[in-house]
Amino acid sequence: MQAFSEHTGQAVPLDRVNVDTDQIIPKQFLKSIKRTGFGDYLFDAWRFNDPGDIGVTPNERQINTEFVLNQPHYQGASVLLARDNFGCGSSREHAVWALLEFGLRVVIAPSFADIFYSNCFKNGLLPIVLEEEVIAKLFELARGDLHLQIDLPSQSVTLPDGTAHNFDIAPGLKEKMLSGMDDIAMSLSERHLIEAF
Amino acid sequence: MAARTLYDKIWDAHLVGTRADGNSLLYIDLQLLHEVTSPQAFEGLTLNNRPLWRVNANLATPDHNVPTNNREAGLDGITDSVALEQVITLDKNCKDFGVEQFDIKDRRQGIVHVVGPEQGATLPGMTIVCGDSHTSTHGAFAALAQGIGTSEVEHVMATQCLVQNKAKNYAVNVTGALAPGVSSKDLILAIIGRLGTAGATGHTLEYRGPAIQALTMEARMTLCNMSIEAGARAGLVAVDDTTLSYVKGRPFAPTGELWDQAEAYWRTLHSDAGAEFDMELNIDAGLIAPQVTWGTSPEMVVSIDGQVPDPAAMDDAVASEAATHALAYMGLDAGTDITDIRVDRVFIGSCTNARIEDLRAAAAQIRGQKLADNVKEAIVVPGSGLVKAQAEAEGLDAIFSAAGFQWRAAGCSMCLGMNPDRVGPGEHCASTSNRNFEGRQGHMARTHLVSPAMAAAAGIAGHFVDIREAR
């Protein structure tokens, strides 16, 4: 997986609660046996007005110009601002693959669904939990051009005016993100424990 | 030792070790595999030249992509070439790695969460994983069963362990008894309505109390199946006589002396008196009416005798906004009686409600009647080939067919519409599945989650009806 240490990028606000993984990457794309090729179909039913399918490229599609990720202002944004319970529903890791491949490196929300949250750490997408009021402020600011500076070692999100907000992250997960380490290799290094079990 | 919850007991029994960073290694007894979330994991093993840690701890079957008609044709019946490749890939991976698979032609094939219990592969006290969030189903057997992502699938394949932090304990205490016409599907929908879709995030649910003990194993599976819809990775029910008599004699279940030893252990699988839970919810089963979802999240649910809620009347701004969105998507007006919602399609199936008791309940509701004219299509999709055979032996298929319901072969089908079974844009579907998310059953499809009897009755009436009234 890609390691993650620090990142600066524009924030794009997705103002909906309970965004489920069926929205992030709809089922018709899960037929693929690969780990790549999902970015074009991220939020497919919201980004496009026609139903998509594997192999149909974005330039053949009817684009929903109202959807926030399609607005010219947010092109190239790499930090997704979201609402409560982001990533609920299906366990499909394809959701994380799609977000990363689309160019997003960080998702900031008041809360995440469990399986999605752990899937993030297998791939190098950083999920950050901040308080509701902070998120509300970020949503406000992101209507303009909000660039956020995310620093994992110090666990902080810094706004352009210099205000910083700290976030919590389990030490084991932080370590994994920083090193980009392979989970399996790490567990196999404890082979004797598993064998003894 | 301090009083422990059921979850604590299963966790402790499988804990390999805890690392300095707080993460634990949890030993996994059984991994269920299907075609959608396993190919990338098998590929990872191959690329890194890693073997399966314990081959016979894996069991596979294709379910998400398989067509529900023309099944005699086997693989040739799959018209979508991309889906076909995925099913063939599962065949190949199972052969290459020596994993037991019930393939598309096998009569034991079906939805993983129906197949595992049916075969006795799911046993009390086990830790079970599957790259599918409804793995929580198996918690009905007091097995710690959780849905995982594909990287975790690969991790379990290679190490037989899961890296995890322990969750908290959440007790759902259900007193009283369900009224006639009210099923465990209604109970779990009502629970989700109370908890909210993220209410149990970070927790393992344990369903307890007299109303739960009175449920059959199949009803308990329906209940545990939807734990994830309240945010919990796992849901549990303690072992009792009902559990043991269901498991006994199944193909993978232990026999003879092994059974006796297992039974003695399994009988300890309940929360100790005085065990502490981090959270508790108390519900009186007797107050629950048949439930119908009106929105695009399972928490957007109301009783059959209720109305579509008014977003303007909601105190919480975020909930109000979400409800406004949902009503626009569903094409519903606030204040509409639920019984006035007309249905275009009926789907009876899925890992929530495609077991024999579900099919019996649906059939009992339609016997001798006909599908309403406004219903374009009603399909009944058994959860496994064996459920299908059992239903046919009981003559249920004939009841469905006579009423105009199509009788299909086993698979996930219209629960997520990866195969050709889909709901059309704008159509309302009375569905026994577990998710009413936007687009879940088809592009712009409008899903209403209900019990099998409620779905069948809606098919006959052409709109939702209170099945308690006819009794």
Ligand code: SF4
């Ligand atoms: S029936 Fe539906 S919810 Fe169950 S495993 Fe299949 S797709 Fe998932």
